[in-house]
Amino acid sequence: MQEYSNNKNYKTDDSELKGRVPMESRALYYSEIERINRKELEELQLKKLKATLQVLYEKNPYFGRKLRQAQVKPSDIYKLEDIAKIPFTTKDDLRINYPIGLLNVGIEKVVRFHVSSGTTGDPTVVAYTESDVDKWSELNARCLTMMGVKRGDIIQIAYGYGLFTGGLGIHYGAERLGAAIVPSSAGNTKRQIKLMKDMHVTVLACTPSYALYLAEAAIQEGLNPKEDLSLRVGVFGAEPWSESVRKRLINQLCPEPYDIYGLSELCGPGVAAECPLKNGLHVWADHFIPEVIDPKTGEVLGPGEEGELVFTTIDKEAMPLLRYRTRDVSCLDIEPCACGRTHPRISRIKGRDDDMLKIRGVNVFPSQIEYVLERMEELGDQYQIILTKSGPLDDLKVKVEVKSSAVSDKPWDMVELKKKVESEIYSVLNLHVEVDLVEPGSLPRSEGKAKRVLDLRRSI
Amino acid sequence: MPVTQISVFVENKPGRFAEIATRLEHVKVKILAFCIADAGDFGIIRLIVNKPELARKALEGFAESIIQVVVVPITEQVSVSKIANLLGSKKVNIDYAYTSAIPINGNLALILRVNDVERTEKILRENSIEVLTQKDFE
Numbered sequence: 001m002q003e004y005s006n007n008k009n010y011k012t013d014d015s016e017l018k019g020r021v022p023m024e025s026r027a028l029y030y031s032e033i034e035r036i037n038r039k040e041l042e043e044l045q046l047k048k049l050k051a052t053l054q055v056l057y058e059k060n061p062y063f064g065r066k067l068r069q070a071q072v073k074p075s076d077i078y079k080l081e082d083i084a085k086i087p088f089t090t091k092d093d094l095r096i097n098y099p100i101g102l103l104n105v106g107i108e109k110v111v112r113f114h115v116s117s118g119t120t121g122d123p124t125v126v127a128y129t130e131s132d133v134d135k136w137s138e139l140n141a142r143c144l145t146m147m148g149v150k151r152g153d154i155i156q157i158a159y160g161y162g163l164f165t166g167g168l169g170i171h172y173g174a175e176r177l178g179a180a181i182v183p184s185s186a187g188n189t190k191r192q193i194k195l196m197k198d199m200h201v202t203v204l205a206c207t208p209s210y211a212l213y214l215a216e217a218a219i220q221e222g223l224n225p226k227e228d229l230s231l232r233v234g235v236f237g238a239e240p241w242s243e244s245v246r247k248r249l250i251n252q253l254c255p256e257p258y259d260i261y262g263l264s265e266l267c268g269p270g271v272a273a274e275c276p277l278k279n280g281l282h283v284w285a286d287h288f289i290p291e292v293i294d295p296k297t298g299e300v301l302g303p304g305e306e307g308e309l310v311f312t313t314i315d316k317e318a319m320p321l322l323r324y325r326t327r328d329v330s331c332l333d334i335e336p337c338a339c340g341r342t343h344p345r346i347s348r349i350k351g352r353d354d355d356m357l358k359i360r361g362v363n364v365f366p367s368q369i370e371y372v373l374e375r376m377e378e379l380g381d382q383y384q385i386i387l388t389k390s391g392p393l394d395d396l397k398v399k400v401e402v403k404s405s406a407v408s409d410k411p412w413d414m415v416e417l418k419k420k421v422e423s424e425i426y427s428v429l430n431l432h433v434e435v436d437l438v439e440p441g442s443l444p445r446s447e448g449k450a451k452r453v454l455d456l457r458r459s460i
Numbered sequence: 461m462p463v464t465q466i467s468v469f470v471e472n473k474p475g476r477f478a479e480i481a482t483r484l485e486h487v488k489v490k491i492l493a494f495c496i497a498d499a500g501d502f503g504i505i506r507l508i509v510n511k512p513e514l515a516r517k518a519l520e521g522f523a524e525s526i527i528q529v530v531v532v533p534i535t536e537q538v539s540v541s542k543i544a545n546l547l548g549s550k551k552v553n554i555d556y557a558y559t560s561a562i563p564i565n566g567n568l569a570l571i572l573r574v575n576d577v578e579r580t581e582k583i584l585r586e587n588s589i590e591v592l593t594q595k596d597f598e
Contacts, residue, residue: 402469407525409467409506409573410555411499436501439471440523 030145030177031138033286034341041342045289046080048314053077053086056320060104062097063089063322083289083312084300089324091124094265099125102319110318115163116264126165126264127318133172135315136267139284140173143273146282146341147233147258149203151178156196158206158214159238160186160375165268166238170205170260173270179203186210187377189217196229204254205235208245209372212427213420215252225253235260237269239371240328240349244430259348265324266311272346280333280345287315290346291323292332306331309346327367357387357453359394362431366453369398369433372424378406378417382443387455394457398425399436401443461593462528462577464512468505469523472498477505480519484509487518492597493531493571495558508560508571510597528577530584531592533567534559538589543570550583552576565596 029035036044053074056063067073070087077083094102103110105127112128128136149155155174159166167185174181182199184192186206192214195201204211211234218225225231234249237260249257261281262269271288272281283290288311292301295308309326333345351365358364366385373383380401388395398421406417414437421435470476477496484491484507493508508531509515516524532543547554552574560569569592574580581591 402523404523404525407467407469407504407523409465409504409525409527411497411502411504414469414502414504415499437469438502439469439476441521442471 028145028148028150029340030142034142034146034282034343036286036342038336038342041285042080044286045314046077048286049080049083049289049312050074050077052312052314052316052320053322055104056322060102062093062102066093080289083291083323086312086322088298088310089321091265091325091327094124098123100127102321103127104320105129105318114165114168114264114268116165124265126267128267129317132267132316132318135287136169136270137172137176139267139270139287140169141176142173142284143260143270144170144173144179144203144235145177146273146275146339147235148256148276149174149177149179149233149235153179153202153233154182154199155179155203155205155235156182156184156192156199156201158184158186158192158204158210159269165262165264166207169262169268169270170235174203174205186375189214190221193218193221193223196231197223200230202230203233203235204231207238207371207375208236208241208249208257209239209424209427210375211236211249211253211257212245213424215249216423219252229253232256234258237261237273238375239428240351240365240368241428242348242430245427248427261346261349263326263328265321265326266313267316271311275337275339275341277337277339279337280347282337282341282343282345283311285343288313290332290344292330292346293325295325295327301331303332303334306347306350309349329365357385357396359387359396359431362429364396364429364431368428369425372421372428373398373400376421376424378403379421380440382440383452384443385453387453387457389457395434396431397434397436399438399443401440402437403440406437461595462581463508463531463571463592463594463597464526465529465571465573466507466509466512466515466519467525467527468507468519469502470505471502472500480505480507480522483518484515487514489515489518492562492564493558493560493569495556495571497556506558508597512594527573530572530574530577530580531560531564532570532572532584533564533590533592534570535567540570543572543584543589546583546587546589547572547574547580552580552583564592 057067057074066087072085109129110127111130114126116124157167157170161167182195215225231254234254234257236257246257258274260269260273262271272283274281291310292307293310301307309328309330310323312323313320329350330346351368373379380403383400386397418435418437425433490510495506497504555573557572584591
């Protein structure tokens with residue numbers, strides 16, 4: 001079987017492609033493997049899956065034990081469907097092994113750690129070898145290229161840099177493909193807008209809620225973002241967002257907003273992204289095997305059936321994961337895409353597989369609120385969602401603890417913060433939710449997520 | 461050296477100010493001036509104390525921050541009106557002001573929240589108006 005490495009000829013070098021590819025169809029692939037035929041892709045997946053399983057079975061005490069307990073040997077895997085024999089990995093497995101119990105290489109091979117925030121409990125640590133960082137960079141370069149980002153573009157990366165994977169993940173991908181990076185990181189909205197304007201930034205990478213906030217702030221400053229800024233492409237991820245948000249972003253900020261998906265446990269951003277057809281997100285299946293399961297029974301669901309997304313990493317060294325349950329709700333589409341890519345697509349994430357709430361006819365996942373809160377530095381880790389009934393209508397209120405860094409001697413500033421949280425939640429849910437800022441330590445502490453939702457509707 | 465004001469975030473419910481006052485009393489920190497500014501469901505308690513470092517330690521667990529303010533003793537010669545008129549004429553905007561709860565070195569004092577503490581203190585001193593420093597409270 002042919003080994004697919006990154007074919008340098010497919011880099012998005014304008015001079016090389018001119019005259020060979022008609023202008024309008026220059027969708028541009030970063031790597032030839034994006035168009036590998038399905039049969040070869042599946043052979044490659046099977047081979048990599050078996051290799052990953054072999055390594056974990058032999059060398060990883062935790063996964064080795066889990067596999068033995070489930071009586072699964074690497075030699076039991078004959079075809080891709082046999083993956084269903086492998087036990088799931090959950091966030092709890094990561095917590096039990098906090099911080100680096102799942103490390104599958106010696107520490108001397110690790111070049112990076114990222115730490116995911118602890119909004120739903122303890123933080124989780126993810127490690128990378130040099131090769132892991134290299135491959136992660138390539139995956140992000142594939143995503144950005146797919147969105148039309150190329151050498152000559154100026155990309156402002158307003159995802160947080162640091163422990164969060166968002167900033168550095170996109171950064172390495174953009175650098176790989178040769179775009180010029182403005183590493184603005186998160187926060188300081190005024191400066192973000194000034195930089196976008198003065199530097200003629202063409203690509204903005206940030207959360208969709210922050211993108212909406214930037215657009216509003218720019219308008220408040222008297223700018224017309226569509227005319228005064230040069231944005232062409234938006235790389236928006238790290239939280240679920242809807243088609244109505246896409247419309248608002250097109251109207252207010254940039255003509256081409258794309259969804260990008262990832263989670264730190266797998267690597268960070270770059271696991272999947274939209275192609276120009278924007279009909280689902282291509283999962284880089286030479287690195288991850290996606291499955292959709294029934295969250296209650298664990299049964300594998302067929303294409304088009306909605307359930308919990310599960311990923312197996314098949315090309316990672318430092319911390320491979322077997323059938324990792326993401327709690328994200330989506331469905332799989334294995335039909336070939338008109339963009340030419342053969343990698344399967346997942347539908348846009350609806351939210352996490354937790355207790356969905358129905359508020360005034362709107363489906364609300366508590367995790368959508370959590371996505372917003374965990375990204376705001378001024379807010380603490382604890383929050384509570386309270387459901388009440390006012391007349392015939394349901395009301396949703398969020399209590400969130402503030403941190404000292406949020407405290408101003410002028411209460412008005414704190415009211416502004418409250419409004420900012422409310423507007424960010426609105427941008428994700430399309431529903432006005434009242435936010436109460438509360439003192440640190442005032443909310444009940446709980447292990448699980450369920451207790452974060454307090455339903456007072458029946459008792460009133 | 462200007463004076464430190466501690467701003468503490470509190471929910472608008474009974475007992476919160478008592479909690480703060482009690483904690484400070486326990487570590488023998490004296491509240492010299494305070495002012496509560498409310499904004500609906502929560503408020504900010506602003507405090508001037510004799511030992512700000514110690515006070516902040518005692519308030520651990522609260523969300524709080526500090527800023528510098530200008531503190532001017534009110535005397536027979538230096539009235540509130542005189543201070544306000546002087547600063548007004550020099551285009552110094554007073555964001556908010558309150559007075560001390562007890563006399564400091566014999567006089568009640570006016571606590572001023574201004575944008576430029578250094579410039580404000582300079583203007584006052586140039587006009588022979590005394591400005592207190594944190595040291596005066598020890």
